[in-house]
Amino acid sequence: xxxxxxxxxxxxxxxxxxxxxxxxxxxxxxxxxxxxxxxxxxxxxxxxxxxxxxxxxxxxxxxxxxxxxxxxxxxxxxxxxxxxxxxxxxxxxxxxxxxxxxxxxxxxxxxxxxxxxxxxxxxxxxxxxxxxxxxxxxxxxxxxxxxxxxxxxxxxxxxxxxxxxxxxxxxxxxxxxxxxxxxxxxxxxxxxxxxxxxxxxxxxxxxxxxxxxxxxxxxxxxxxxxxxxxxxxxxxxxxxxxxxxxxxxxxxxxxxxxxxxxxxxxxxxxxxxxxxxxxxxxxxxxxxxxxxxxxxxxxxxxxxxxxxxxxxxxxxxxxxxxxxxxxxxxxxxxxxxxxxxxxxxxxxxxxxxxxxxxxxxxxxxxxxxxxxxxxxxxxxxxxxxxxxxxxxxxxxxxxxxxxxxxxxxxxxxxxxxxxxxxxxxxxxxxxxxxxxxxxxxxxxxxxxxxxxxxxxxxxxxxxxxxxxxxxxxxxxxxxxxxxxxxxxxxxxxxxxxxxxxxxxxxxxxxxxxxxxxxxxxxxxxxxxxxxxxxxxxxxx
Amino acid sequence: xxxxxxxxxxxxxxxxxxxxxxxxxxxxxxxxxxxxxxxxxxxxxxxxxxxxxxxxxxxxxxxxxxxxxxxxxxxxxxxxxxxxxxxxxxxxxxxxxxxxxxxxxxxxxxxxxxxxxxxxxxxxxxxxxxxxxxxxxxxxxxxxxxxxxxxxxxxxxxxxxxxxxxxxxxxxxxxxxxxxxxxxxxxxxxxxxxxx
Numbered sequence: 001x002x003x004x005x006x007x008x009x010x011x012x013x014x015x016x017x018x019x020x021x022x023x024x025x026x027x028x029x030x031x032x033x034x035x036x037x038x039x040x041x042x043x044x045x046x047x048x049x050x051x052x053x054x055x056x057x058x059x060x061x062x063x064x065x066x067x068x069x070x071x072x073x074x075x076x077x078x079x080x081x082x083x084x085x086x087x088x089x090x091x092x093x094x095x096x097x098x099x100x101x102x103x104x105x106x107x108x109x110x111x112x113x114x115x116x117x118x119x120x121x122x123x124x125x126x127x128x129x130x131x132x133x134x135x136x137x138x139x140x141x142x143x144x145x146x147x148x149x150x151x152x153x154x155x156x157x158x159x160x161x162x163x164x165x166x167x168x169x170x171x172x173x174x175x176x177x178x179x180x181x182x183x184x185x186x187x188x189x190x191x192x193x194x195x196x197x198x199x200x201x202x203x204x205x206x207x208x209x210x211x212x213x214x215x216x217x218x219x220x221x222x223x224x225x226x227x228x229x230x231x232x233x234x235x236x237x238x239x240x241x242x243x244x245x246x247x248x249x250x251x252x253x254x255x256x257x258x259x260x261x262x263x264x265x266x267x268x269x270x271x272x273x274x275x276x277x278x279x280x281x282x283x284x285x286x287x288x289x290x291x292x293x294x295x296x297x298x299x300x301x302x303x304x305x306x307x308x309x310x311x312x313x314x315x316x317x318x319x320x321x322x323x324x325x326x327x328x329x330x331x332x333x334x335x336x337x338x339x340x341x342x343x344x345x346x347x348x349x350x351x352x353x354x355x356x357x358x359x360x361x362x363x364x365x366x367x368x369x370x371x372x373x374x375x376x377x378x379x380x381x382x383x384x385x386x387x388x389x390x391x392x393x394x395x396x397x398x399x400x401x402x403x404x405x406x407x408x409x410x411x412x413x414x415x416x417x418x419x420x421x422x423x424x425x426x427x428x429x430x431x432x433x434x435x436x437x438x439x440x441x442x443x444x445x446x447x448x449x450x451x452x453x454x455x456x457x458x459x460x461x462x463x464x465x466x467x468x469x470x471x472x473x474x475x476x477x478x479x480x481x482x483x484x485x486x487x488x489x490x491x492x493x494x495x496x497x498x499x500x501x502x503x504x505x506x507x508x509x510x511x512x513x514x515x516x517x518x519x520x521x522x523x524x525x526x527x528x529x530x531x532x533x534x535x536x537x538x539x540x
Numbered sequence: 541x542x543x544x545x546x547x548x549x550x551x552x553x554x555x556x557x558x559x560x561x562x563x564x565x566x567x568x569x570x571x572x573x574x575x576x577x578x579x580x581x582x583x584x585x586x587x588x589x590x591x592x593x594x595x596x597x598x599x600x601x602x603x604x605x606x607x608x609x610x611x612x613x614x615x616x617x618x619x620x621x622x623x624x625x626x627x628x629x630x631x632x633x634x635x636x637x638x639x640x641x642x643x644x645x646x647x648x649x650x651x652x653x654x655x656x657x658x659x660x661x662x663x664x665x666x667x668x669x670x671x672x673x674x675x676x677x678x679x680x681x682x683x684x685x686x687x688x689x690x691x692x693x694x695x696x697x698x699x700x701x702x703x704x705x706x707x708x709x710x711x712x713x714x715x716x717x718x719x720x721x722x723x724x725x726x727x728x729x730x731x732x733x734x735x736x
Binding site: 149341344345348355360387 | 553555556559560562563566567624626645646647648650
């Protein structure tokens with residue numbers, strides 16, 4: 001029964017992924033409007049054999065599919081068809097309606113496929129190519145290329161109207177025009193739209209102040225200078241009768257992209273496009289316009305890929321730095337452990353002798369004068385306190401080291417509570433472990449992290465004996481916060497020994513996991529908070 | 541509470557060895573302190589220890605190797621281990637594989653040490669009495685005694701051992717004469733190492 005139910009869930013899961021959600025419907029309505037407007041705006045750059053050499057609608061399409069996932073493809077294609085039909089691109093009575101519909105469906109389908117393909121290929125790869133900036137760049141190039149390449153197979157089975165393509169050269173011109181228009185549209189519009197969407201979600205903070213600060217001024221000046229020189233060179237070559245040479249633009253784009261990443265690259269692209277598009281929209285021959293846009297497409301492409309590559313490199317360097325820091329923390333933890341174990345051993349040997357002799361001294365001096373008896377009793381008490389401390393310290397340093405793996409926070413909390421609960425009961429206190437949401441997980445060495453929690457709980461119990469110690473875990477943005485709190489002790493020096501070491505070990509463990517351990521007291525309450533990065537399914 | 545067999549305390553820390561030995565002495569248990577495993581093994585020639593309290597980490601010979609050497613020379617010595625590096629694996633080893641009575645963490649818990657040593661001495665005394673009984677009997681007599689305490693009659697015993705009923709009776713008489721016991725109950729107690 002259960003098995004059959006599970007099987008049916010698995011069978012319908014992919015279909016459910018394709019289902020239209022309410023927020024998607026709103027988005028698609030807006031999309032249809034934007035698509036129609038941008039489609040109309042592209043007309044001045046048209047020519048024989050192609051619709052337009054600058055097609056911003058492709059950028060809008062790409063941004064929507066990249067931002068919301070390729071699963072939206074069928075709905076997006078439907079929205080495009082509805083728009084085309086509404087504005088009269090084709091009518092249902094037309095004898096070539098089948099051809100018109102397949103032609104209108106192709107760009108959306110190939111774009112969705114290209115995005116899904118790039119995401120799929122990047123999955124499981126660890127190099128810079130699989131990092132988000134580079135993935136976006138690759139998809140932005142793949143989508144128009146695939147769109148143009150698929151024209152022939154899409155139309156091969158249709159009764160093509162006679163004389164549509166007179167030769168292979170016509171086909172080549174038509175496909176090149178299509179690819180160039182899409183590429184320009186995507187690379188100019190999609191980054192801007194995706195950035196705006198991230199801004200709206202609150203994922204990308206707006207740092208205008210940082211942009212105009214001194215640290216950004218020099219790169220800005222450098223980029224502007226390089227861009228201006230290259231544009232001047234392009235214009236000079238043009239005036240000299242050598243045509244629209246892309247080489248200076250390529251140089252500037254590659255320089256700016258590699259030096260300062262995608263944002264700078266996008267502004268460089270905009271500068272180029274703003275200079276050339278008004279000119280190419282004017283009275284130019286098709287061949288000239290195609291030539292100009294081919295050069296422009298090459299420049300835009302190189303600029304964007306250079307920017308993406310630079311950002312991907314930066315991201316991968318940051319990843320490496322983070323890994324190195326974690327490694328350093330783990331090494332520190334190992335040293336701390338080895339040292340404390342050695343110290344405990346060295347102390348426990350003479351302490352054994354001291355404790356036995358002190359106890360003996362106390363019992364044989366009990367009947368002597370009050371001063372001697374009190375001295376002996378004091379020595380005995382201190383020796384016993386020290387023995388207790390050594391035993392407690394021994395429990396703070398866990399020994400087993402395991403491999404990092406995804407661990408549910410609920411499990412960590414439960415294990416730590418199980419370990420400490422009997423000790424709490426024996427000491428007359430109580431542990432209150434709040435239930436934890438089952439979907440919270442962290443990438444962790446389970447035994448280590450449990451040890452950190454246990455240390456905090458033991459410290460809390462020792463600091464407020466006979467009272468309630470609380471443990472709770474809550475998600476906060478991209479982190480999970482695990483809080484251990486206890487009523488503040490009445491006198492500040494009531495804390496028993498060994499707590500500093502337990503805390504130091506807990507802190508080192510947490511930091512080795514890329515988290516933080518902080519103390520936020522409230523009136524009458526001591527609270528330690530472990531903050532750890534939550535494990536999420538999506539990489540980007 | 542005095543025991544005839546003394547206790548050996550072995551620790552490479554001479555002060556601790558002496559302190560533990562004196563602690564046992566104050567509790568009515570005669571104890572000698574040693575700092576090297578070889579000293580204890582050499583002392584076995586002159587003294588039959590009832591119990592050895594041994595450290596686990598020592599210079600050239602660790603506590604477990606020492607335990608094996610000790611058992612090879614005298615199987616009736618009880619062992620109590622103590623350590624400053626407690627691990628679960630050690631604790632299990634100490635008790636299961638090396639027949640230790642207890643496994644104590646340093647700093648040492650005094651009542652637990654006394655209890656472990658007392659138990660060890662009693663176990664050792666039983667083992668020695670069983671060995672003493674076995675020593676005076678012939679191999680055949682030991683077999684007959686073994687079956688007797690398990691409730692076999694002479695008639696049942698004869699076919700098992702492959703001898704006549706008459707011969708069984710002879711062995712039986714010899715056992716009673718040698719152990720100077722009076723009746724079955726005393727024989728059973730003797731075979732378990734209990735005092736009569």
